[in-house]
Amino acid sequence: MLAQNKVFALVDCNSFYVSCERVFRPDLAQKPVGVLSNNDGIIVAASAELKALHIGRGTPAFKIKHLLKKYDIHLFSSNYALYGDMSARVMRSLEKFTPNLEVYSIDEAFLELTGINCPNWQQYGQKIKASVEKWTGIPVSVGIASTKTLAKLANTVAKRYKKFNGVFNLVAHPKFKQVLQSIPTPKIWGIGRRYAEKLQRYGIHDAWQLSQCEDKWIEKMTTITGLRLVKELRGISCIDLELDIMPRKNIVSSKSFGKLVTDLSKLKHAVSQYTTRAVEKLRQQNSLAYQIMVFIQTNRFRQEAQYANYRSARLETPSAYTPDFVKIANKMLTEIFRPGYNYQKAGVMISDIISHKYAPLDLFAPCYLDDERKTLADFSDRINDKFGRDTIQLASSGVEQDWKMRREQLSPRYTTCWNELPVVQS
DNA sequence: TCTGGGGTCCTAGGACCC
């Protein structure tokens, strides 16, 4: 039996965070709009109108403050409760088109359409696009091709030219070569700045040239990952859809402070809270972990004494009990803390994670799953789930918490909080 | 004053063992 040619679609929400905000603020439809990172630090999502002003992803908010009035720019603090909820709605809409759906990120999904008897993929893509927009209010772009990498590429074409109305199909495209020639290497999924520079030195500037590279050579240049990518550009599908949601292998919780921190006690509060958050995520995915790492750092942009350090430790038996980790984290923090610096950021990383199904039996040390620690953790998770995050929290997280991040432009939680539902004016 | 946060995979090189 011949291998069936595969068909993938990549559906990508346009300026996703901005589009989420606009669903509830239709008055901002044609205006320059941006969404800020934590601490209102940098732009993480920019509308087309904002990009047209040469203000894109990564621009520090303070650098454009003087332009806000002049161009009628609207900025929002990031509102992940809203974006997560909108994302789930988009994904549910996409599920109507295929059971083979990979949620690739908060604003992107791959659909495998192999086997669907469709005479016109362009039309099918338009149908997907129109449906998602109708059901959720979020505009999307659709790229269709025979591999995931080419579907990504088709998606950038769909976004680039207005005439395609947000959908581009590369399956059996008569100008396949020209399309690939129009894509510069850094735009290719899997080629970042470093590899793009490296390839440029050998005269490789676009996707077509890359697809023509010799296997051995490209593997030497970009490892096995790059070779796989090149094969995908040639239309040979090497990256399958990932349908299973795999548990995280690392869980990080870290944040910049709303204002610089100098004393250990406040750092401890922050680290306690980040650890709490990370271990909550660990429990959510039914895992236990052995390892925790703590780090602190000063602000590298400031002209002043710099310090950064980290330390990690291993638990004797794996756990998902917050105090087990907080105790060690604070001990390590004390060890790496040096007085006299302005700290800007702290964080923890939990690693060496296993499923609770594989928790080792230890005759001499009590297992987290078997003792009262689990009961306590489950109880506080249920309370916090019902009454809101941090309803129950450790005393070590502090009460004052003046180091917490700034979110001065926060939009209401339109979809996730009863008190903040949008009001229809009559 | 003000510059994000959270992930994955691959490889080279060192430590250690036989």
Added chain:
DNA sequence: TCTGGGGTCCTAGGACCC
């Protein structure tokens, strides 16, 4: 004195993604 060679495991660093 001569100082081998193969295997595994671990980690740090580099690359990428959203």
